[in-house]
Each structure stands twice: as C-alpha cells, then as structure tokens.
Amino acid sequence: MSSKGLLRGASVSANAVWHRSSFFPKVTVSVHRKLFKFRSFSSTATTCSSLQPPDLPRLAKTAQISLTPNEVEEIAPKIQQVIDWLGQLQSVDLESVEPSIRAETENNLRENAPETFDHRDGMIASVPSYEEPYIKVPRVLSMD
C-alpha cells in the first residue's frame, strides 16, 4: 500500500530530522493525506489504518509472556481498542518536527573507572536457583 511504503521509506532515509522533502512526489503525499481524512480523532471503531492489527499470540511470544487462550480472548479486544485510540497520532501533521528522546538534559558522563559493588551477597541471595558460582537455568530448546 502506498501509504505503508511512505512510512517504510521514511524510516530508511532520515534519522532524526524530517524535512519537507521533495523526495516523495506530491501525488503520493496527497493520496496519503486523503486516506487519513477518513479517520476521526477519537475513533474506537474498526481501524482503517494501513498497519496490521496486533497479532496477540505473536506479541506474547516476543514479550515472553505465556498467555492462555482464555486470556488472549479477554485481552485482545481491550488492546485493539487502545491501539485504535492511539492511532489518532497518525492524523497529525508532524512534518519538519524533530523527535525528542526526553526532556532537555545535559550530557553527563561518568568517569570510566570500574568500582566494586559491596553487597554481592545480597544480590546472590535473591537468585532463585544458585549453585556457586553459577546461576542455574534450564536447557534452551533450539527454535525451528
């Protein structure tokens, strides 16, 4: 889809700064805009976004959280609802706005000098499965 290509293309080009770029032909830009006119700001209806809706089982795998089928059924509509609501960010004109990582902070670096942590015993005491000097974990199955 052309608009999806627009987003993907953008991620490849600029890193931090968005310019009112003449890289994309004006025709594509106006098609992109027209598509988004259909979206209302606080829509909770089914999305007409170009992005795939969340695939919960796959997300759960990535996030390493085992979800039972019941939970998937329960959580999926709630997540869909919130994602739709978050979609209103798509409709905002954000050209030539620089993204900010956080509020303005100074660039404070510490000295690159190693220090020993005093209370290693406290850390080790928290490990559920410890056999000096190893932290025990079960085997890792190879993924297909």
Add this chain to the structure above:
Amino acid sequence: MNQGDHYHHTPRRSIRPREVKVDLPHFFGKDDVEVYLNWEMKVEQLFACHRVKRRVRSISKEKISENISLTSFLFLFKFIHSKLKMLSTLQTPRSLTRLSHSFTSRASLADQAAAPPHSEILSIRHALLSRRASAADLARAHLARLRRPEPRLRSFLHLPDDDALLAHARRLDALIAAGHDPGPLAGVLVAVKDNICTADMPSTAGSRILEGYRPPFDATAVKRVRELGAIVVGKTNMDEFGMGSSTEASAFQVTANPWDVSRVPGGSSGGSAAAVSARQCVVSLGSDTGGSVRQPASFCGVVGLKPTYGRVSRFGLMAYASSLDAIGCFGSSVADTGILLHAVAGHDRFDATSSKQDVPNFLSHFVSASSLESKPLKGLRVGLIRETIDDGVEAGVISAIRAAALHFEELGCTVNEVSLPSFSLGLPAYYVLAVSEASSNLSRYDGIRYGNQVYADELDSLYGGSRANGFGSEVKMRILMGTYALSAGYYDAYYKRAQQVRTIIRNSFKEALNQNDILICPAAPSAAYKIGEKKNDPLAMYAGDIMTVNVNLAGLPALVLPCGFVEGGPSGLPVGLQMIGAAFNEGELLRVGHIFEQTLQNCRFVPPIVAEDIGY
C-alpha cells in the same frame, strides 16, 4: 461574578470545645514542661515553658489530665503565642490573634479549625533540639497514629517492627544528647513508595513477580533521606509497576481514600498520598511518570510535587518509562514538601540523566504569613490553561479552580487564560511512549536473577511462565501494546510520532511560560471516584490522566496543593490545584504555593478519619 458562587465552603464540623484537655505526661519535676493541647479538632502541638507548669501546679494531680477552664487556657495561649514568635516558626496562626481579642466567644475557637497548615518537619525539629520531646516518644506517638486507621486504609505494604524504628529513634536521641546535630529531617517519619529500593525492607513495586524481593542497596533518594536523620517507616501500596491511576491495580490490596473509604486514593502513588493524608507519616516519597504523584495528591487533599526531570536521581527507582519517570514528594504542607525535595534533589553519579544544576535552599522561600504584605504576589503572571476547564471536567472541579484563580488575583497576580492547542495530543503520545519504554524496562523481570520463578524444563517456558504468573493483567496489556508499537515497521507510526508530539508539547509549554510565570490547571478532571468504577474500562482510566501527562512529556516541575472541595463522602472531597513552572524552577513554585496555601481562607484539609481520631 460573586465570589460566593465559586467558593465551595468546607463543611466544617460544628465542634465547640467546652473544655480543653491538657495532658501532662511524665515531665513533672523538670523545668520545661511539654503541653500537648488536645481538643477535638487539633490544630498543632504547642510548646510551653515553666511558666505553664507553675500555673498548672495549683491544680491537683488528679485534675491535671482533666480540664482547665477556658479562660486559663486562653491565657496560656497568648503566652505560648509570644513564645512561638521567638522560636520563629513558619507562621503564627492567624486564629491566635483573633483569640486574644474575643475571649469567651466559642465561635472564634471553632474558626481556629481553619488555620493554615504549618511545617510538621520544623515543629519536630524544634521539639527535638529544645529537648521538649524525644525522638522515641514522637516515633511512638506517630506509630500509634499509623496503626489505628491502617486496617481501613491499607496504605502500607510493608511495615517494619516497631522495635527497629524505636531503636533508630533512640540513636537519634543519643546523638542529640551528645550535642550533635541530628540532621534536618531528624525524627521525621517518611513513607516510601514500594517501587523505590530499600535495602532493609522488601520492594515489590506492587507486583507478585517481586514478592519478598529485598534489594541489596538503597535508592539514592532513600539514602539521602536516611543520612539526614529521617526514619523510613514503611513501604506504601501502589499500582503494579506504576501502571494505573487508582491503586486498584496493586497485586496485593486496594488502598482507600482517607476522605471516603469507598473511594480510590488515586494512583499510582495512592498509598503514599493516603498515608500523608491520614497523618500516618509526616511526608512520603512517590514516583510520577504520568501524574502518579499529582493526581493522588489532589484526590487525598495533600501537597504533591513532581520535580523537573533530572532534578532527583532515579537510581533505585524501578523503571517504568525512563524518559518520563521522576521521584516526587508528598507532604501535608507546601513547606514540608519543599524540605523533602531539598533533601533528595541533586546530581547523582549513578543516574546519567540527573542534572548538575544547583539545588537552591528552598527553605528560604517560605515566608511567614504574618509578614506578608497585602498583595504579596504582585506582578506574578498566572496562566490558566483553557483546555483544562472545558467539557469533560466536572463542574465542581472547574469552580474550585476558578476560585483559586480569584484567590491568586486577590494576592496581586494577573490571571489570564492561555491556550495550548496541542494539549489533547499529549495523552495518546504519552501512552505510546510509556507502554513502549515499559515493554523494554520490564523485560528484566524474568525470574532468573531475582523475583519469583515458575520453574519449567525449558528456558523460554520458564520466562513465559514466570512473567505470566507474576505480572497482573494491566501490566501484561501494557507490555504487549508496547511490544506492538515497537515492532519492526511500526516504530515510525507510533513511537517516533509520539516523540515528535513530545517536541510540539515541549515547545508550546516553553512559549506559554515565556508569557506567564506559572501555569495553573486542575490535577484531575474529577475528584476521587468510587473503587471499582473505572477498573474495567482502560480508556476511561487513561482519560483521567489528561491533566498531568503533558507535564511529564515536557519534563517540567509541577506542584499540586488542595484548593477546595466538591460534594461527596462524609466531609466533601478535596480538589487539587496544579501549578506548573519552568524547568528547574521548583523554588518559585514552592514560594508561590506556600503563599497561596497560607492565605487560603476557610479550608481545612484534614480528612474525617484523622479528625475523629482522639489521639491526634
């Protein structure tokens, strides 16, 4: 416009004290006698000298704990008042001057109830340094006051043994007896939110995945507070990992609002706010990522301060959204909150985002109310954010804020309405950033190095099982949404756009703060709602954060103090006014907030659960 239309009067308890009970504990025989003046709406503790003892000696011993006549009491009051002036406390209660004029009028004693709050921290310090009370006695009294309402409030997740706390208090007493300065927070009971690491107490962040976890170190904020002599009295309840606005998402218990135990205290620092509100502790530490200090402060009728991002070290604060988190302070007065902030603020080499900017001495910002001129804030430009008093905000809240604006005008400020058009964009942008950063920050809870492990034969299942078992449903939801928003190809659509919205909001605040010294708005669109009301509707819960998230996005400091009431509960529900300042300008916020608080008439923010407590 008639002021009466906007001002909501505190429903005052109509207690007319007939007698005044004077307790003289075991201080007989000493020259200095400490007199705790109790009556049903206790205002503050006052300290007397041997002149009082001479007066009282004429009364027989049995009668000592009984009632001295009103006129004698008033005599004492005048004397104590002059003593107080010498001790240069923060403010001399205005009601005292009224007392000395109208001797027998009971009405004037009831007005006493509306005296503005004083600094509990300074009172404790005076008591300790002048040897009028021992830290152990004060701690004992405070602990009794903590335990009494706790079954109804459930503010605390962990409370250490009384013995450990009293031992600490006795060490302080020894220090004082030896002539050393015990520190500016000596003897002050501080409660700490459970996502801030304390080495001697469990730190669970309100989650089962960390149930029983004891960190091997103290957070920097806790370390600093301890170094200054404070006693960390316990860990308070919170929404799991800071994700929530009502404290209902705690894995362990739901904290009740001291103003009405069927309502939420706010969140996620609900326990910290409730503990200060119910006077279970003097001050407390919380964390604010999207309003988690300011909204509960508003719901519980206490002062809450979120400092500038980078003002307080985040080392030891369990990370939720690293670009938004801040450790905040709660107190029953602006002065106490400022003193606590001063204790914890400042650069920390363990937090690369902590600022090296100087921390001014906030204490010098607190001017005594009696020395204020008639228009103490003349020339201050106050901007009321128009979008925050629109539809969607309860009428009672709007009228409380407008009354606050009028109060500012009485103090000499110029109040104008300011428009921040990008205001409503902040909420979705905040949630994208928060869930995305949370999905990354919470990936460390895997049951391997700490936390509860659900054993499985295979590593991925161990991760999946431990996390599924340990995390609550709100946390799981947010992690999954964050994973989605950060998936390959989606970063630009969500996270990057949210970053750009952050820039827009930052710039719009900067511009508004060029034209105004401070901005004001509500801290929440409503007062405290009933427990269970919003629990199952995530969007309704998120919508309540609209007033607070923009400040986190911009990284600015904000102070919330109670300014009025709305109907509800046995004595009304408090409403907080939020004041937003320029970056690193907490000093100005505190100065202005202190003056606002000290000159606010007819409002007393002590919840019924405290006023009923005879021991208070």
